[in-house]
Amino acid sequence: MGYIGSHTCVELLDAGHDVIVVDNLSNSLASVASRIEQITRKKLDFINADIRHQTVLQSIFKQHQIEAVMHFAGLKAVGESLEQPLSYYENNVTGSLALFGAMLEAGVKTIVFSSSATVYGEPATVPITEDFPLSATNPYGESKLMIEKILRDLAISDSGWRIALLRYFNPVGAHESGLIGENPLGAPNNLLPLIAQVAEGCRDLLRIYGNDYPTVDGTGVRDYIHVVDLACAHIKALEKLASQQGVVAYNIGTGQGTSVLEILHAFEAACQKPIPYQFVTRRPGDIAQCFADVSLAEHDLAWRAKKGIAEMCVDVWRWQSRGVRS
Ligand code: UD1
16 A cells, blocks of 8 residues: 555545555555545455465455455655665566566456656656666566566466556655555655655755756756546546457556656645755656656547646645644
């Protein structure tokens, strides 16, 4: 029940699905399950287990009639992946292999996989379409590419597989109830949680990595997508797979680029206070601009992101300032 998984659980339960969550709680809290139940007023089945333990997965598939899997489980910090590559390959790739093996054995061949825009490496241009060349610049990205490849090979081996690779751009925001949101254990790496911590007063200022990029104001541009819009894309992808075999990749973003300063000012408006910041040198490995061409998802999934930057910031601030994160 991590950040994206928890929001997707809400949408799945609201859409009438029965959900079984398997999570080893390495970067999440068991209390999130009751929050999800509180929001949806529905029962959530939670199993504290690690997807690398294939025998546990096998027994879960035996005990329940599972129709499809959504696979969010994985480590996701780029810097950490450079320091601890083995743990990234072990968690992300070995974990996925165990999961896919258990699915195959159980005859469950429908899966929505959490991929990332990181698979485009350093894109030559923007907006990015799904047929752009793929590459990785760190073990985290490499692990996402490998899992995509494994799933493609599964689809080649057996036409019964139905696979959606959702390439997330920059997920931000929180549920409007203020009950679930992003809760990074330890210091966050991503922009929005950092801005929120500065606003809350637990950090002095935001360090902005570079103000000399060829962008609207010199700061980096990204495609921030509200996590509830992202969660809804999973439901649409699942529905699509009912009538589509094989494997297909979709960019899941808004199609709009927003700079660091634009986000910062939107957050200032949301929290009604100034966010101190300082320009520092570029972060190694960062790109100037990254935003999606989302026409494929819009066309195939009849899905479109609805929430804008202002709403994303308001929802993060509500979540952060309610302080119900433990
Ligand atoms: C990062 C990862 C990427 C991953 C994505 C989503 C790196 C190099 N890339 O991308 O692989 O898919 O998160 O989890 O880590 N920024 C600041 N100050 C900060 C933090 C960020 O100015 O303290 C800027 C960055 O330079 C960037 C923007 O904010 O322009 C967004 O940063 P971040 O949230 O880390 O996302 P990405 O860089 O897109």
